Amino acid sequence: MCGIVALIGSREAAPQLLEGLRQLEYRGYDSAGIATVEALPNGGGAPEGRLHCLKAEGKLLNLTARWEEQGAAGHCGIGHTRWATHGKPEERNAHPHLDGSGQLAVVQNGIIENHRSLRELLQAEGVMFRSDTDTEVIPHLLARRLDALEKEGHLIDAALLLRAVQEVLPLLHGAYALAVVWAKAPGALVVARRQAPLLIGLGEGEFLCASDTPALAGFTRTILPMEDGEVALLTPLGIELYNATGERVQRNPSLLTGTEHVADKRSFRHFMLKEIHEQPETAALWVARHLPEGALVALPLDEAVYCGVERIQILACGTSRHAAQVGAYLLEQVAGVPTTVFYASEFRYAPPPLSPHMLTIGVTQSGETADTLAALTMEQQRRQRHGDPAYAPRMLGITNRPESSLGRLVSHILDIGAGIEVGVAATKTFMGQLLAFYGLALAFAERRAAAGLRQPGLPDHGRLMALVAQLRELPALLQALVEDHDRRCAELAHLFTDTQDVIFLGRGINYPIAMEGALKLKEISYIHAEGYPAGEMKHGPIALLDARVPVVSIAVPGTVFDKVLSNAQEAKARDARLIGVAPACPDTELFDTLLPLPIVDELLSPLLTVIPMQLLSYHIAAHRGLDVDQPRNLAKSVTVE
Numbered sequence: 001m002c003g004i005v006a007l008i009g010s011r012e013a014a015p016q017l018l019e020g021l022r023q024l025e026y027r028g029y030d031s032a033g034i035a036t037v038e039a040l041p042n043g044g045g046a047p048e049g050r051l052h053c054l055k056a057e058g059k060l061l062n063l064t065a066r067w068e069e070q071g072a073a074g075h076c077g078i079g080h081t082r083w084a085t086h087g088k089p090e091e092r093n094a095h096p097h098l099d100g101s102g103q104l105a106v107v108q109n110g111i112i113e114n115h116r117s118l119r120e121l122l123q124a125e126g127v128m129f130r131s132d133t134d135t136e137v138i139p140h141l142l143a144r145r146l147d148a149l150e151k152e153g154h155l156i157d158a159a160l161l162l163r164a165v166q167e168v169l170p171l172l173h174g175a176y177a178l179a180v181v182w183a184k185a186p187g188a189l190v191v192a193r194r195q196a197p198l199l200i201g202l203g204e205g206e207f208l209c210a211s212d213t214p215a216l217a218g219f220t221r222t223i224l225p226m227e228d229g230e231v232a233l234l235t236p237l238g239i240e241l242y243n244a245t246g247e248r249v250q251r252n253p254s255l256l257t258g259t260e261h262v263a264d265k266r267s268f269r270h271f272m273l274k275e276i277h278e279q280p281e282t283a284a285l286w287v288a289r290h291l292p293e294g295a296l297v298a299l300p301l302d303e304a305v306y307c308g309v310e311r312i313q314i315l316a317c318g319t320s321r322h323a324a325q326v327g328a329y330l331l332e333q334v335a336g337v338p339t340t341v342f343y344a345s346e347f348r349y350a351p352p353p354l355s356p357h358m359l360t361i362g363v364t365q366s367g368e369t370a371d372t373l374a375a376l377t378m379e380q381q382r383r384q385r386h387g388d389p390a391y392a393p394r395m396l397g398i399t400n401r402p403e404s405s406l407g408r409l410v411s412h413i414l415d416i417g418a419g420i421e422v423g424v425a426a427t428k429t430f431m432g433q434l435l436a437f438y439g440l441a442l443a444f445a446e447r448r449a450a451a452g453l454r455q456p457g458l459p460d461h462g463r464l465m466a467l468v469a470q471l472r473e474l475p476a477l478l479q480a481l482v483e484d485h486d487r488r489c490a491e492l493a494h495l496f497t498d499t500q501d502v503i504f505l506g507r508g509i510n511y512p513i514a515m516e517g518a519l520k521l522k523e524i525s526y527i528h529a530e531g532y533p534a535g536e537m538k539h540g541p542i543a544l545l546d547a548r549v550p551v552v553s554i555a556v557p558g559t560v561f562d563k564v565l566s567n568a569q570e571a572k573a574r575d576a577r578l579i580g581v582a583p584a585c586p587d588t589e590l591f592d593t594l595l596p597l598p599i600v601d602e603l604l605s606p607l608l609t610v611i612p613m614q615l616l617s618y619h620i621a622a623h624r625g626l627d628v629d630q631p632r633n634l635a636k637s638v639t640v641e
C-alpha cells in the first residue's frame, strides 16, 4: 500500500526514481509523484537548490509522460506511488506534499493518526492546506521548525534538516515511513520509519531508499533495512543512522540474495497468470526443503514452537485467512490440536479470554498487513502482562517476507519461500501458505503421537506417510492441472460476459477454497460472488439462484462428496448453471461443465481445487479486458488499519 523511493547520488535522480516506482507500482497505483532537488551554482556561499515537483493522477505512465515533457533535474529526490487513504485519488492529493514556500517536499507511507488536530493547529497559525491528506501536515510542521531553527541562527545544512525531522517526528502519531528533501540542503535526504517498512540500498556513490525490495533489486544487492523509530540522513558521502532517542547507530548491511526480489512478467500477459503457473515450482521447492526422504516432515522451527501446545489461534486477513482456515482444519483433523481462526481486524477489538499453552500464528504473505501486525502485537502484550508462564506469548509467523515487520515482531518464522508476488490477487503465496500448514499439521501430528496423545479417529502413521507420498507428487500434479485448466477456463470465460453474481460452494476442507474462489473473482473481475458452505444454501442463499447465477461447486471424493453433490442438485433444480470442480466420474455428470481433477486424499484436495478457482477468475477478468494485476481500489499490502 503506497510505495516510496528516494535517491541521492551523482546521477540524475528522476529516471531512477521512476524505475523504482515502476517496480513498486503494484503496491498502489491511483496516483504518483516525484520531487527532485537541483543544486544551483552558489558562488562560494551556502549550497542552494531548486525543488521540482511533478505529480499525476492514475497509473505511473501518466507521471512518466509528464516528466518527459517537463523534466525534473537534480541528483537527489523522492518518489511515491499512492493507494488513497485520506483524500480522493486526485492529483492534488498525490505525494510529494510541499510546505507553503514550495522548498520542502515529503512522501509518506502509512497514516498520521492525529493529522486532524495538527491541521487545525497549523490552520489556526495561518497555514493554507492544498490537499485533503494526512501527510501534508508533515511538510508544514517541518517548515515551521526549520524557520525557527534558522531564526535561532543555526547553519542551514543537511544536519539542520535532520534535526528538524527528529524534532517533528514525536508530534506524529501512527505508523509511517517517510522521506524528505529540502531545496536549501540539496545534498541531503532524510528518511524515517515507524512501524512501516523502509530499506536503504547502498550503491556506488549513491543511496536508494525504498519501502520494498523490488525497487532496490535492480539498483544494488547491499541493503540496510531500517528498524522501528530510526531516522537516517543520506548524503552522497554516506549514511548517518539514528535511533528513536537520537543516538547514532552502526549496523552492517545485509545482502539480497536470489532472483525472487525481481519483478519480471516473462512472456505471460499478466503477473497473476505467471504466478499461477509458478505454483508447481513453489510446491517443488517446498517438497525439496521440507519432505526429506526417510522423515515425515522437516520444518526449520525450534521445538519451543510445538512443546506443550494445547490450543492454536490464527490471525490473518483475506486470502491468508482462507489458508488459515484450511490450516485449522488440518491442525484439528490431522494433529488433533483445537484451532481457531480470527479475522485479524476483528481480533484486536474483541479478543477471546486468554487460554494457557496457546500458540498464536500470524499469517500474512507480505508480513506488513497492519491489521495482522496490530492484532499480534496486542496479543503479545496482553500475554506478557499476564505474568503466568503458562500464558506467555508463543508466536509464529507464516510469511513470504521473513525480512518484513512480521519477521521482527514474532520470535518464530516459517518462510513460505514463494518468491516475489506482484499480482494484487494472491495465488502462489496462497499455495505456499497452504503447504506451510500441511507441514505444521504433520509436525504436530508426529509429536503428539510420540507423546502418546494421538486421538482416535485421526489419521494413523500409515495414512500420514501416504499423505507425504502424495505431497511428493504434488508438483507434477499441479503442473498438469495448471496447463489443462488454463485452457479450459479460457474457453469458459466467455460464458460470464453478462454475469453479475456467482456462488461458490464447498464443504469441509474445501469450504475455505470456495470462499477463496469468490474472493478472487470479486477482486479482479468486480463480479459479485459468495463462497458458502454447500449445506448452508438451503438456509437462505438458495433464494438468489436462477438461470443467471452460475454455481461453482467443489466436490471431491471423501467425507462430504455425496452431500456436496446433493447440494449441487438443489441448485440445478433452481436452473442455476452448474460448474463442477470434481473428478470425472458418473456421479459428476450432473454438472453442466466439469473442471476435472485427479483424485487425491481428500485432505490434500485444497492444493488442487484452488487452481480452477484462480484460473477461472483470471480468465473471466482478462476476458472482460480488466487490469488483472492492478484491480481498482486494491493494493498488494494493506499497511493501514
Ligand code: AGP
Residues within 6 Å of the ligand: 317, 318, 319, 320, 321, 363, 364, 365, 366, 367, 368, 369, 372, 424, 425, 426, 427, 523, 634, 635, 636, 637, 638
Ligand atoms: C488476496 O488476493 C488479497 N489481495 C487480500 O485479501 C490479501 O490476502 C490480504 O490483504 C492479506 O494480505 P497479507 O497476506 O499480505 O497479509
